[in-house]
Amino acid sequence: xxEVEQNSGPLSVPEGAIASLNCTYSDRGSQSFFWYRQYSxxxxxxxxxxxxxxxxxxxxxxxxxxxxxxxxxxxxxDSQPSDSATYLCAVTTNYGGATNKLIFGTGTLLAVQP
Amino acid sequence: NAGVMQNPRHxxxxxxxxxxxxxxxxKGHSHVYWYRQLPEEGLKFMVYLQKxxxxxxxxxxxxxxxxxFPKEGPSILRIQQVxxxxxxxxxxxxxxxxxxxxxxxxxxxxxxxxx
Numbered sequence: 135x136x137e138v139e140q141n142s143g144p145l146s147v148p149e150g151a152i153a154s155l156n157c158t159y160s161d162r163g164s165q166s167f168f169w170y171r172q173y174s175x176x177x178x179x180x181x182x183x184x185x186x187x188x189x190x191x192x193x194x195x196x197x198x199x200x201x202x203x204x205x206x207x208x209x210x211x212d213s214q215p216s217d218s219a220t221y222l223c224a225v226t227t228n229y230g231g232a233t234n235k236l237i238f239g240t241g242t243l244l245a246v247q248p
Numbered sequence: 249n250a251g252v253m254q255n256p257r258h259x260x261x262x263x264x265x266x267x268x269x270x271x272x273x274x275k276g277h278s279h280v281y282w283y284r285q286l287p288e289e290g291l292k293f294m295v296y297l298q299k300x301x302x303x304x305x306x307x308x309x310x311x312x313x314x315x316x317f318p319k320e321g322p323s324i325l326r327i328q329q330v331x332x333x334x335x336x337x338x339x340x341x342x343x344x345x346x347x348x349x350x351x352x353x354x355x356x357x358x359x360x361x362x363x
Contacts, residue, residue, distance in 0.1 A: 165349070176356070176357075177354045177355060177356050180351055180353060180354075224291075234296065234346050235307070240289070
């Protein structure tokens, strides 16, 4: 079982719609959860961090965390073509004693159609 | 530029040569992490360093790879006797402290091509 799983996509949504990106993780001891955006050929850019159950909103982005279900999601409202990128879910885990290395999913490719 | 800096941005080496990748963390950050992204694969943790200390190298290949973060100067990821399988994007990230709650910010990466 992969430590962090994401649907690779592509997830195609029309401009102005809500894009919903999902991520599951295997380590119940995971403490911190991050969403990064990566444009093709570029480096990951941090867009959201979440540490406790519930929702966290920042502009058009909402991160949702459910530790009981080991599930974290990212909602992008009013999607724009400029949001087209790969979205990486990352988790910090206690595995191996290190609590701050990021474990990444393979990413979901989002395509926003104009 | 207050962001994480990496150089060179692109590096071409022939098989058997050495590659040295440099990373300067964001101002005020003293924790550095190296990640590797192979073509069509996800980002993989390699090593975590503080000044003059390697904290976690559980993701480093056992041979040919080494990392350091000296008291003065940038962190360096060194790959000896490169092979074609080392071709990848190498990203450095930094954070203010080593807690799992500390956000990590990435540099632009070094794209290594081994001929």
